[in-house]
Amino acid sequence: MADMVKVENLCKNFGDFEALKNINLTVREGEKLVIIGPSGSGKSTLIRCINYLEEPTSGKIFIGGQEVTRKNHREMAKKYSAMVFQQFNLYPHLTVMENLTLAPMKLQHVPKKEAEEEAMRCLKRVGLEEKAKVYPNQLSGGQQQRVAIARALCTKQKLLLFDEPTSALDPEMVQEVLNVMVELAKEKITMICVTHEMGFARQVADRVIFVHRGEIIEEGTPEHFFTNPEHERTKEFLSKILH
Amino acid sequence: MLNGLLKANRWNALLEAIPEYYIPGFLMTLRTAICGLLLALLLGIIFGMLSTSRSRVLKAISRVYVEFFQNTPLALQVVFYYSCLPILLGGTGMRIPKFVLGLMGVGIYHGAYISEVIRTGIEAIPPGQSEAAKSQGFSYLQTMRYIIMPQTIRIIMPPLANQALNLVKNTSVLAMVAGMDLMYFTDSFGSSTGYFAQAYFCSALMYFIICYPLARLARYLEIRSMRQPVAKVNMTQMMEDSINV
Ligand SMILES: Nc1ncnc2c1ncn2[C@@H]1O[C@H](COP(=O)(O)OP(=O)(O)O)[C@@H](O)[C@H]1O
Ligand SMILES: [Mg+2]
Numbered sequence: 001m002a003d004m005v006k007v008e009n010l011c012k013n014f015g016d017f018e019a020l021k022n023i024n025l026t027v028r029e030g031e032k033l034v035i036i037g038p039s040g041s042g043k044s045t046l047i048r049c050i051n052y053l054e055e056p057t058s059g060k061i062f063i064g065g066q067e068v069t070r071k072n073h074r075e076m077a078k079k080y081s082a083m084v085f086q087q088f089n090l091y092p093h094l095t096v097m098e099n100l101t102l103a104p105m106k107l108q109h110v111p112k113k114e115a116e117e118e119a120m121r122c123l124k125r126v127g128l129e130e131k132a133k134v135y136p137n138q139l140s141g142g143q144q145q146r147v148a149i150a151r152a153l154c155t156k157q158k159l160l161l162f163d164e165p166t167s168a169l170d171p172e173m174v175q176e177v178l179n180v181m182v183e184l185a186k187e188k189i190t191m192i193c194v195t196h197e198m199g200f201a202r203q204v205a206d207r208v209i210f211v212h213r214g215e216i217i218e219e220g221t222p223e224h225f226f227t228n229p230e231h232e233r234t235k236e237f238l239s240k241i242l243h
Numbered sequence: 244m245l246n247g248l249l250k251a252n253r254w255n256a257l258l259e260a261i262p263e264y265y266i267p268g269f270l271m272t273l274r275t276a277i278c279g280l281l282l283a284l285l286l287g288i289i290f291g292m293l294s295t296s297r298s299r300v301l302k303a304i305s306r307v308y309v310e311f312f313q314n315t316p317l318a319l320q321v322v323f324y325y326s327c328l329p330i331l332l333g334g335t336g337m338r339i340p341k342f343v344l345g346l347m348g349v350g351i352y353h354g355a356y357i358s359e360v361i362r363t364g365i366e367a368i369p370p371g372q373s374e375a376a377k378s379q380g381f382s383y384l385q386t387m388r389y390i391i392m393p394q395t396i397r398i399i400m401p402p403l404a405n406q407a408l409n410l411v412k413n414t415s416v417l418a419m420v421a422g423m424d425l426m427y428f429t430d431s432f433g434s435s436t437g438y439f440a441q442a443y444f445c446s447a448l449m450y451f452i453i454c455y456p457l458a459r460l461a462r463y464l465e466i467r468s469m470r471q472p473v474a475k476v477n478m479t480q481m482m483e484d485s486i487n488v
Pocket of ligand 2: 043044045163164
């Protein structure tokens with residue numbers, strides 16, 4: 001299968017702090033990749049560099065074989081990737097329906113009726129078709145995150161990026177969001193998820209990478225991480241989150 | 244003064260002066276205020292957006308504008324436009340029309356305050372909003388138009404109404420340069436007749452007629468904005484910032 005994402009010698013500094021040190025990573029089309037690692041290790045920075053929310057200090061990023069640059073990153077975002085954030089980041093002044101149709105209508109010039117039909121299909125997939133007319137602040141955290149996932153689906157992107165999508169949720173709402181993500185994972189779509197939900201990782205991930213202090217220090221299948229992680233750091237980290 | 248207040252002939256003189264003094268003065272003040280407000284909004288939007296851009300130079304330009312005009316008296320600015328600007332423009336003895344002087348005076352001065360209102364309004368929108376927009380492929384201007392500004396506008400309406408109110412009151416500095424505005428005609432009627440109590444009473448009433456509805460509007464917008472689905476912001480602080488002019 002072709003490569004969906006290719007990261008070459010990626011470095012990212014904030015001032016003189018090296019958040020990412022020479023990252024190399026390839027994600028195949030349709031692959032489900034889970035990124036784990038302690039807080040502050042650079043997971044968000046990595047995923048944000050992939051869609052250019054952070055500009056790499058050096059190194060290259062390719063999506064669908066095409067290099068992402070300062071010049072073309074908006075085009076690339078329109079064409080390939082969608083992101084789900086820890087804090088949902090829904091547009092609070094727009095209804096759920098408008099949140100979903102804004103990008104298709106303004107960026108891809110889909111006619112309103114078509115965009116709304118597609119939005120309803122996406123809402124159905126996350127189980128919220130009855131919430132189309134409400135504003136985000138009338139929804140629970142779990143529902144908001146499901147709307148955010150629907151918004152990401154609505155533009156029919158091939159690459160979905162998730163940055164700790166369940167970390168800001170009350171515990172009882174985590175599962176509803178994970179269920180939606182598990183369903184999504186059954187499709188061809190490429191998914192890169194930063195998450196500490198190891199149950200989810202075990203269920204859907206083709207591969208897990210462990211990031212520590214800006215470097216990928218271990219990678220393997222979910223089974224590998226559960227049964228015989230090699231690195232001391234990895235063992236320590238897993239024992240904390242699995243206890 | 245006090246017994247003068249009760250003399251009927253003075254009130255009659257006032258009534259007679261209304262068409263000649265107070266109506267043209269009132270209209271001049273209203274015109275200056277409306278056009279001045281438009282200029283202030285235009286400058287405020289431009290400099291407010293510059294101050295939130297990523298370019299240091301643009302930010303600095305906006306900073307200089309805001310600090311300079313906020314930290315010198317409006318009266319001085321208007322007198323400067325009146326006496327020095329014609330010379331700077333070539334010194335042909337040309338006079339700047341009073342109306343233009345007035346709208347420049349309050350427009351540029353309040354533009355600096357409105358720029359700050361708009362900057363705080365834009366900065367009040369959490370960065371996650373632009374990030375979400377950027378991740379969907381919206382350009383900077385599209386992000387401003389569809390996502391940031393619609394939220395900013397709801398937040399800044401109350402302090403903007405306050406600015407409008409202050410702007411109306413501040414048009415009275417035009418009187419210092421014989422600006423043919425309400426305050427000027429008030430002074431003129433007062434000193435030519437000596438009926439100062441009547442003169443100022445009538446003038447105050449006319450300012451009040453414009454300002455009171457604006458004050459109510461500001462209050463209404465403030466209450467309404469607290470119920471709206473936008474990012475949480477510190478409205479009280481913004482209102483206070485915009486009142487201190
Ligand atoms: N905008 C920024 N400016 C300065 N430092 C940052 C910035 N973003 C992240 N960092 C730093 O980079 C490191 C990695 O951050 P992040 O990628 O958010 O970690 P993670 O998502 O793994 O918790 C952290 O030490 C963080 O403090
Ligand atoms: Mg993070």
